[in-house]
Amino acid sequence: NAGVTQTPKFRILKIGQSMTLQCTQDMNHNYMYWYRQDPGMGLKLIYYSVGAGITDKGEVPNGYNVSRSTTEDFPLRLELAAPSQTSVYFCASQRGGETQYFGPGTRLLVL
Amino acid sequence: GENVEQHPSTLSVQEGDSAVIKCTYSDSASNYFPWYKQELGKRPQLIIDIRSNVGEKKDQRIAVTLNKTAKHFSLHITETQPEDSAVYFCGGYTGANNLFFGTGTRLTVIP
Numbered sequence: 001n002a003g004v005t006q007t008p009k010f011r012i013l014k015i016g017q018s019m020t021l022q023c024t025q026d027m028n029h030n031y032m033y034w035y036r037q038d039p040g041m042g043l044k045l046i047y048y049s050v051g052a053g054i055t056d057k058g059e060v061p062n063g064y065n066v067s068r069s070t071t072e073d074f075p076l077r078l079e080l081a082a083p084s085q086t087s088v089y090f091c092a093s094q095r096g097g098e099t100q101y102f103g104p105g106t107r108l109l110v111l
Numbered sequence: 112g113e114n115v116e117q118h119p120s121t122l123s124v125q126e127g128d129s130a131v132i133k134c135t136y137s138d139s140a141s142n143y144f145p146w147y148k149q150e151l152g153k154r155p156q157l158i159i160d161i162r163s164n165v166g167e168k169k170d171q172r173i174a175v176t177l178n179k180t181a182k183h184f185s186l187h188i189t190e191t192q193p194e195d196s197a198v199y200f201c202g203g204y205t206g207a208n209n210l211f212f213g214t215g216t217r218l219t220v221i222p
Contacts, residue, residue, distance in 0.1 A: 033210075042200065042214045043155070058209075090154060099145055100202075100210055102154040 002026050004103035006091050012109045013081040021076040021106050023091030029101075031094045032074040034058075034066065036087040037105075043090065049074055081110045113138040115203045117213025124191050125221050132216045134201035135183040143204040144184050146175060149215075150197045158199075159186070191220045 007022045025032065030051045035043040045058030049068040063085060065077040074093075078085060091103040114137040124130050134144075142163040147155035161168045161175045161184065168175050172191075177184040188195055201213040 043212045045209065048209065094210075097143060097204065099157050099160060102156070104154050 004091055004093050004101050006089075006103035006106050008106060009104070010107045010109075012111060013078075014111060015081060015083065017081050018077070018079050019081070019108075021078070021089055021091075021108075023074045023076065023103060024072050025074075025091075025093040025101075025103075026072065027093060027095075027101070028071060029093035029095050030071070031096060032068065033092045033094075033100065034064070034074070034076045035090045035092065036060065036085075037090060038087050046076065046089075078108075081108075083110050086110045113141055113203050113209075113211040115201060115211045115213045117201050117216060119216060120214065121217045121219070123219045123221060126191060126193060128191055130186075130188045130191055130195070130218055130220075132186045132199055132201070132218070133183060134185070134203070134213050135181075136203040136211075137182070138203070139179075139182065141203040144175070144177060145202045145204075145210070146173075146186050147200045147202065148197045149200065155200060188218075191218075193220050193222050196220045 004025045033048045034046040037043050044060045047066040049055045052071050055066050089106045092100040094100040117134045145160035148158045149155040159173050159175050161177050172189045174187040196219050198215045198217050200215050202210045
C-alpha cells in the first residue's frame with residue numbers, strides 16, 4: 001500500500017492563479033480530510049468527506065473547494081490564490097473512528 | 112464541537128529525563144485520543160492512541176494515560192533521546208469522526 005499520496009510536493013503560485021492539489025489513498029477509507037498548517041502552528045481543517053459524493057466544510061473553508069467523485073481521490077481546489085494561502089497542505093484519510101493517516105504534504109507559496 | 116487544549120507549548124528536557132505533555136478536552140462524548148509526532152518538514156505520524164474504555168496504554172518508552180472524569184489525557188515519554196525532539200499533537204474524536212487537534216508541543220531533548 002502506498003497509503004496517502006499527494007501531488008505536487010511544492011508549488012509557487014502568483015496571486016490570482018488557481019490550482020488543484022491532488023490527494024489519493026489506496027486503503028479504501030471512507031473518510032478523507034484536508035488540513036492546512038501555517039509555519040510553527042497547528043493543523044486547521046479545511047474540508048472533509050465521509051464518503052464519495054459527500055463533502056462538508058471544516059474550520060477554514062473560505063477560498064477552497066473540494067470534490068469527492070471516488071473513494072480514492074479527494075482533490076482540493078484553490079481559486080484566486082492569495083498570499084494568506086501560503087501554507088503546507090496535508091491530506092488525511094481514515095476508516096470510521098480509527099487513526100488518521102496523513103499524506104506527505106504540499107508546500108504552497110503564493111507570491 | 113470539541114475543544115482540545117494542550118500544554119505546554121514548548122518543553123525542553125535533558126537526555127534521559129522524562130517528558131509529559133497534557134491535553135484537556137471539552138466534549139464528554141469524545142472516545143478516541145491519538146498522539147501524533149511531527150518532525151521538521153514531515154507529516155504527522157501516529158505514535159500512540161487510547162480509547163475511552165482504557166485508562167493507560169504503553170508502548171516501550173511511550174505511555175498515554177486518560178482520566179475521563181477530569182477530561183484530560185497525557186503523553187509520557189521516558190528515557191528521552193535526541194530523536195524524540197519534534198512537535199507532538201494530541202487529538203480528540205467525537206462521534207462525528209472529526210479529529211480535533213491540540214495546538215502542539217515543541218519538545219527539545221538536550222544531549
